[in-house]
Amino acid sequence: MPSDSSKLAIQQHPSPNCDERPDDIVIDTVVLHATVLNTLDEVIKHFSNPVSKVSAHYTIDRDGTIAAHVPERGRAWHAGRSKVKDGRTNVNDFSIGIELVNQNDGMDPFPEQQIEAMRGLLKSILARYPIKHIIPHYECAEPPGRKSDPIAFDLAWIDGLLK
Numbered sequence: 271m272p273s274d275s276s277k278l279a280i281q282q283h284p285s286p287n288c289d290e291r292p293d294d295i296v297i298d299t300v301v302l303h304a305t306v307l308n309t310l311d312e313v314i315k316h317f318s319n320p321v322s323k324v325s326a327h328y329t330i331d332r333d334g335t336i337a338a339h340v341p342e343r344g345r346a347w348h349a350g351r352s353k354v355k356d357g358r359t360n361v362n363d364f365s366i367g368i369e370l371v372n373q374n375d376g377m378d379p380f381p382e383q384q385i386e387a388m389r390g391l392l393k394s395i396l397a398r399y400p401i402k403h404i405i406p407h408y409e410c411a412e413p414p415g416r417k418s419d420p421i422a423f424d425l426a427w428i429d430g431l432l433k
C-alpha cells in the first residue's frame with residue numbers, strides 16, 4: 271500500500287476518530303501539537319479509542335518514529351473549536367495535524383531527532399499540498415487561551431520551510 275510519505279518510515283496506527291473533509295477543500299495549513307501524554311503508546315491507545323473523539327494525522331515520538339493515524343485526505347479531529355488569522359473557522363477542515371510526544375509542561379525538551387523527523391514530514395507534506403501556514407495549536411484555538419500546546423516549541427524549528 272503506498273504511504274503518504276514513501277521516503278519516511280511511518281508506522282500505521284489507524285484511528286476511528288475522523289470523517290470526511292468538506293468537498294473541494296484545499297489543504298493549506300499544518301497544525302502542530304504537543305500530546306501532553308508522555309509516550310507514543312499512550313497516544314496510540316487514546317487515538318484508537320472511539321470514546322476519546324480525538325485524533326491527528328501523525329504523531330512523532332521523541333526518537334523520531336512517526337505514527338500515522340488518519341489518511342491525509344481524511345479529516346482528523348485535532349484542532350477542536352478553532353480559527354485562523356484570516357478568519358476561517360473549523361481548522362480541521364483544511365489542515366493536517368501533527369502531534370509531537372511531549373508533556374507540554376514547558377520543561378520537557380523536544381529532542382533533535384524528533385524535530386528532524388518533523389521537518390522531514392513537513393517537507394514531504396509541503397511537496398504535495400499548497401501549504402501556506404504552519405501554526406502551533408495555541409495560535410488557532412478558540413476561545414484564545416484554550417490551548418497552550420506546543421508550549422515550549424521554538425518556531426525557529428520551522429524557519430525556512432515555507433517559501
Ligand SMILES: [Zn+2]
Pocket residue numbers: 302303304348407417419
Ligand atoms: Zn493540540
